Amino acid sequence: MPRKPGRATTSPATPNERFDIRDVAKRAGVSVATVSRTVNKVPTVNALLAARVNEAIRDLDYFPNTQARALVSGRSRLLGLLVPDITNPFFPELIKRFERAAVEQGYELLIGSTDDDSDLQHVLRRMIERNVDGVAVMTFGAEDPVLDELSHRHVPMVFVDVSKTDFPQDVLLVNYGQGMLEALQHLAALGHRDIGFISGPLKEHSALIRREAFLASMRQSGCTAREDLVLEGDHQLEGGMYGMTSLLRLPHPPTAVLCSNDMTAIGALRTLQQRGFRVPDDMSLVGFDDIHLSEFVHPPLTTVRMSQTEIAQSAVRALLSRIEQTTPRSAPQFFPISTRLIIRETTAPPALTRRPRF
């Protein structure tokens, strides 16, 4: 029986059949091995033959079957990307850059949004079953034990921040301190002393680490952080709104508030405006991340920028170097990610005769 029964006869309405490597070989009058070598740019193939093969490839519009390739090579050319919440505007922006970097290298992205909680296990399972060649864990600071399943299988991973200092994986080290310190010095220079902080959800390592960075930067800039001014949010609008409400209820509210991410800051801004406070006159506000939206809220948000391009590119680079390397795993690498203050219009000197209006 012919391999492809009656291609031209049974389905005349099917002009675009998909050709395989043997079709190309036949048309070019060479063996499949030569075709494969040509496609993979193995240098030993004769230039004349290569030209014939390439012509056949063009004529037939041939391209290799990904799964067959993956099967024999053992690599899927799929990269997993683990994010906490695709709905948070920070992440689509990151994903976009990540995708760009991956596609440039011939990889595709499998996005896993871990959303609330125990999704992580399912998401990981899906990635393992799809045979991802590497995983970028962008849930800022999550070296979850569940991830061991990956490391057992020697799937390369790259993390953003980790709490353990001896973590045996490649890590993107975000220099939160740098940007935070700049922000605090900026606020201090404006005359602020009572500076609040609305964190993310502290069960997320991401949030914990940013809070630590805030506290450290406070000490470093000579301020003393008032305990009652450090609140927990959820890295979303709601948390920012709720956090700001709580801060305003205090007997001595802060004159400036730094937020663990921009969405929190925007939520806080919303609450201030709803209650008739003017920003920055009545309260200064600083965000973190510099998402696109921050430039467009009113007033435009002063925030600390963390370069997403830098993160995406470093992560892909780290992953690929691990994937390509065949030698036993070498020491973990670290990739510094810088942060810096972007001053817009939500910071000003504190009102001298400020009275909370309740």
Add this chain to the structure above:
Amino acid sequence: MPRKPGRATTSPATPNERFDIRDVAKRAGVSVATVSRTVNKVPTVNALLAARVNEAIRDLDYFPNTQARALVSGRSRLLGLLVPDITNPFFPELIKRFERAAVEQGYELLIGSTDDDSDLQHVLRRMIERNVDGVAVMTFGAEDPVLDELSHRHVPMVFVDVSKTDFPQDVLLVNYGQGMLEALQHLAALGHRDIGFISGPLKEHSALIRREAFLASMRQSGCTAREDLVLEGDHQLEGGMYGMTSLLRLPHPPTAVLCSNDMTAIGALRTLQQRGFRVPDDMSLVGFDDIHLSEFVHPPLTTVRMSQTEIAQSAVRALLSRIEQTTPRSAPQFFPISTRLIIRETTAPPALTRRPRF
């Protein structure tokens, strides 16, 4: 030579080897065929054997190799999702729901963001090369000729809106008119007569169709649309800001503005606030889509909700039914998607003695 050389001897530090179907067969004392049948729940396999196989599977933590499966079955269990811009908050929300629906059916998502313009071709190429089993085209109303490459290959597709009435593919028919009409009637009831519209980029079909729906609904609700009040935006904040700026410059600005999507409305809102206009007192504003953010801008945006869950589920359902069906393609199916007005706080009666303050 053994198939897996020295598993236990050469790599003692590698506890989690990956097992294949033969390992399971050996351990269960059956043939690989029986294991495969058990895994795929073929009913003819003896219950006792099945139990033995399942035990072996559990013991070894076996799961089938996706690429081998895909290779032999010809299906990748990958669904392509084409969106115009992952950065627009509407789409992450949609993607999330889409992913949920796909994963439930054992499919994975390949997301393609067509961003500016001719990316489309590359994105499609990537999808074809990955052998997607189906593609959902969420670029609202884009039956681009480039997509022919998919239909030639008989890749099932599902669209949101199309302009051609005889389009030979499954289509999600969003009933824009319904929500638009509700919105216009609401505005009319409040006393508005001069109603503006800021569209999306008209090169996108999405935008064109929404504009048509607006104009049709205007006629239907007895209003006459003033030509000068219908502007082109870009479905982003910037377009909304710019559009509102233009409208305010008019000798007779509208008293209410409907926007083609929420981001546009939020941009317009931003401009109004920057210029000291109060919303809704000085100007009423209505968005479209009901993205999460809309509830949290200040004041909360009155908007037309289009159910993303409905879209995602219908799309996946349409795709799967095409993928599963082996019979020659049947007539295109249509899935109605409803829209409805969500009244929040950006609409009010027009100010009687309104003077633009320039």
Add this chain to the structure above:
DNA sequence: CCCATCAGAGTAATCGTTTTCCAGCGCCCC
């Protein structure tokens, strides 16, 4: 001038499944 070496192309094994085909076995009915 002959043999060793090497470059380059072809043959075939392999990756891990699914699935077709076939053999064996028990059962039913005559």
Add this chain to the structure above:
DNA sequence: GGGGCGCTGGAAAACGATTACTCTGATGGG
């Protein structure tokens, strides 16, 4: 009690690539 038939389960052929190995012919050195 024997023959046919229906089930079950196994052996083996795909799926479409990569690549180790083999083979052929050419080339260079002794």
